[in-house]
Amino acid sequence: MVKYILKRLLIAFPMLLVMALLTFVLMQKTAGNYYDLLKMDPRVSPETVERYVRLYQLDRPVLVQFLSWAKNLFRLEFGYSFYYNIPVKNVIAGRLLNTFILSFASILVTWLIAIPLGTFAALNRNRFWDRFIQTCSYFALSTPSFFLAMLLLYLGSRSGWIPLGGMRSAHYAELSLAGKCFDLLGHLIIPVAALSVASIGALQRIMRGNMLEVLGQQYILTARAKGLPEHRVIFRHALRNALNPLVTLLGYEFSSLLSGAALIEIICSWPGLGSLMLTAVRSKDVYLVMASFMMGGVLFLIGNLLADILLARLDPRIRYERLS
Amino acid sequence: MKDYHKSEFQIALGSFLRNRAAVVCLWVLGLLYAGAIFADFLAPYSYQNEDRDYSYCEPTRVHVRDEEGRWQRPFVYGMTVSFDQYHKRVYQEDRARKYPVEFFVQGDEYRPLGLLSSKLRLFGVAPEGRIHVLGADSRGRDLFSRILYGGRISLSIGLLGVAISFSIGLLVGGIAGYYGGRVDNILMRVCEMFMMVPGFYLLLALRSVVPANFNSMQVYISIVVILSFIGWAGLARIIRGMCLSLREREFVLAAKSMGVSDLGIIVKHVLPHTISYSIIAVMLSIPGYILAESALSLIGLGIQDPYASWGNLLSEAMGILQIQFAPWILIPGLFILVTVMCFNVIGDCLRDVLDPKIKKL
Numbered sequence: 001m002v003k004y005i006l007k008r009l010l011i012a013f014p015m016l017l018v019m020a021l022l023t024f025v026l027m028q029k030t031a032g033n034y035y036d037l038l039k040m041d042p043r044v045s046p047e048t049v050e051r052y053v054r055l056y057q058l059d060r061p062v063l064v065q066f067l068s069w070a071k072n073l074f075r076l077e078f079g080y081s082f083y084y085n086i087p088v089k090n091v092i093a094g095r096l097l098n099t100f101i102l103s104f105a106s107i108l109v110t111w112l113i114a115i116p117l118g119t120f121a122a123l124n125r126n127r128f129w130d131r132f133i134q135t136c137s138y139f140a141l142s143t144p145s146f147f148l149a150m151l152l153l154y155l156g157s158r159s160g161w162i163p164l165g166g167m168r169s170a171h172y173a174e175l176s177l178a179g180k181c182f183d184l185l186g187h188l189i190i191p192v193a194a195l196s197v198a199s200i201g202a203l204q205r206i207m208r209g210n211m212l213e214v215l216g217q218q219y220i221l222t223a224r225a226k227g228l229p230e231h232r233v234i235f236r237h238a239l240r241n242a243l244n245p246l247v248t249l250l251g252y253e254f255s256s257l258l259s260g261a262a263l264i265e266i267i268c269s270w271p272g273l274g275s276l277m278l279t280a281v282r283s284k285d286v287y288l289v290m291a292s293f294m295m296g297g298v299l300f301l302i303g304n305l306l307a308d309i310l311l312a313r314l315d316p317r318i319r320y321e322r323l324s
Numbered sequence: 325m326k327d328y329h330k331s332e333f334q335i336a337l338g339s340f341l342r343n344r345a346a347v348v349c350l351w352v353l354g355l356l357y358a359g360a361i362f363a364d365f366l367a368p369y370s371y372q373n374e375d376r377d378y379s380y381c382e383p384t385r386v387h388v389r390d391e392e393g394r395w396q397r398p399f400v401y402g403m404t405v406s407f408d409q410y411h412k413r414v415y416q417e418d419r420a421r422k423y424p425v426e427f428f429v430q431g432d433e434y435r436p437l438g439l440l441s442s443k444l445r446l447f448g449v450a451p452e453g454r455i456h457v458l459g460a461d462s463r464g465r466d467l468f469s470r471i472l473y474g475g476r477i478s479l480s481i482g483l484l485g486v487a488i489s490f491s492i493g494l495l496v497g498g499i500a501g502y503y504g505g506r507v508d509n510i511l512m513r514v515c516e517m518f519m520m521v522p523g524f525y526l527l528l529a530l531r532s533v534v535p536a537n538f539n540s541m542q543v544y545i546s547i548v549v550i551l552s553f554i555g556w557a558g559l560a561r562i563i564r565g566m567c568l569s570l571r572e573r574e575f576v577l578a579a580k581s582m583g584v585s586d587l588g589i590i591v592k593h594v595l596p597h598t599i600s601y602s603i604i605a606v607m608l609s610i611p612g613y614i615l616a617e618s619a620l621s622l623i624g625l626g627i628q629d630p631y632a633s634w635g636n637l638l639s640e641a642m643g644i645l646q647i648q649f650a651p652w653i654l655i656p657g658l659f660i661l662v663t664v665m666c667f668n669v670i671g672d673c674l675r676d677v678l679d680p681k682i683k684k685l
């Protein structure tokens with residue numbers, strides 16, 4: 001298994017670097033860098049700008065810049081943020097945690113709701129509740145998450161019960177530990193709801209389909225024929241097998257959440273990687289963009305890898321050699 | 325069962341038309357596209373007609389009875405603005421100023437196809453008054469008009485983006501699948517590279533490449549190009565999988581022995597076999613383009629003011645205060661939702677119709 005993981009990483013890493021190179025060249029080759037913007041600021045003397053440009057080697061050829069950046073990657077140094085004036089990794093570390101909290105919470109909510117819902121719908125196939133759930137999930141699927149977030153913000157502002165925007169209340173520091181957790185949970189409501197609704201709709205449909213397929217299998221007939229109680233047939237025999245294919249989805253969802261979360265982060269002013277990326281792109285903070293970019297790619301890789309490993313663990317028929 | 329004399333296409337069309345939801349969605353989409361195409365005529369104002377006195381003015385109420393309760397032809401009142409103790413604008417109908425709603429009026433000038441000049445608009449009120457069916461935005465521009473004009477960008481970007489990315493995806497997938505071996509290997513690694521980076525980050529990174537001094541048309545085109553640049557990889561992989569098995573079929577051998585060039589075989593003989601999958605994929609991926617454009621415009625990196633797109637219109641709703649005091653600026657989101665849903669319903673229906681392998685569960 002270790003061999004398989006290493007092989008996967010070995011293929012993926014150069015690809016990530018090539019992608020990074022492309023972005024880097026594109027970002028540097030186009031007009032303007034961070035200090036061009038700074039030059040327009042009358043409070044900053046041209047000499048200072050000149051010094052910084054030389055310090056960060058912005059006057060060197062693009063390829064040289066990239067190579068020195070890539071070399072530092074191996075020492076886990078991601079460069080220096082122009083905008084925040086501290087090393088990029090210090091900026092990113094905190095933001096990454098916040099994005100993780102948000103992504104993890106919405107994956108949790110999505111799965112905890114969608115799996116029972118899909119199972120329930122499959123068991124009540126074509127009856128009223130199944131139809132109802134399917135219609136609702138159609139709407140849920142088609143609702144853009146950013147629009148939903150805005151709607152929720154509107155409803156929240158009307159009711160005044162849910163905290164709007166941000167991650168913490170103003171009085172967060174004074175709260176007890178339990179109060180802090182509660183405060184965080186409150187702030188999670190809107191972004192998590194906005195992120196989860198569409199995925200619940202999608203996942204529920206897939207779960208329903210899987211469950212229906214499994215329920216048609218012969219081993220279910222066998223289980224029923226030998227007189228097992230219905231709940232045992234469903235939870236022991238059907239559900240486990242229906243869940244298997246969903247595990248791959250978990251990995252993909254992990255990476256897409258990162259990207260989908262970005263927009264929600266911006267709208268709900270959640271201090272995560274997405275909103276960081278936006279400011280970085282706007283201010284041409286090259287190294288910050290590159291680092292966020294790499295981080296996204298790495299998370300995607302990890303997500304997919306985890307999914308494959310989990311799948312192989314759950315389903316002994318899958319061998320690692322065949323996965324690649 | 326009298327289907328035996330019908331072609332496959334006719335059978336598919338027949339069962340598509342029997343799906344009521346899909347037909348309704350087709351009509352709705354038709355209306356939306358018509359609204360966008362004839363925006364000049366249907367919208368009471370041009371997209372940049374602004375009146376700062378009507379900033380965040382609520383949707384105008386159209387009255388049919390006057391103060392004394394007499395029935396009249398539809399009319400609107402002029403609005404006067406005052407500020408409450410929080411310096412929030414409060415609009416009140418000015419009963420003294422009454423403007424009947426007129427049809428086929430002379431309004432803002434427009435040039436259909438850039439040739440003729442016309443001022444004819446479907447409805448409107450006298451220039452002293454203003455009619456905002458869906459309210460007004462921060463600069464007092466008519467939201468309804470801007471939604472119609474915005475549809476031109478939001479609705480066309482999906483079609484254009486899909487057209488470009490599908491041509492690339494089909495070609496790359498076809499070539500990779502047909503040749504196999506090393507070509508396949510390299511092309512698929514390239515695809516994976518694009519799929520590896522989270523779409524939104526790639527979008528942001530690519531957008532940062534577009535020069536700031538581009539005019540709106542150039543920005544529009546570059547957004548289309550960026551979106552299709554991101555979107556082709558997924559399709560290419562699937563098409564490649566199909567072509568891998570298709571190239572082993574006899575008709576490919578026949579074409580080869582007749583001396584058709586490789587590219588000819590790919591384009592004329594192999595790819596047409598993937599058409600039913602492609603049609604479904606096109607329908608189901610158009611919403612992705614519409615959403616991506618909206619997302620980009622939403623955060624201010626897409627279509628720029630004064631030009632309108634639905635995402636750009638929604639960007640006014642980025643602040644909680646604006647949402648709270650002028651909830652009608654959320655309406656463009658409703659249009660996005662409806663469009664996305666229509667494409668989804670039609671795509672799903674097409675899948676049922678065109679792909680008999682996927683049984684309806």
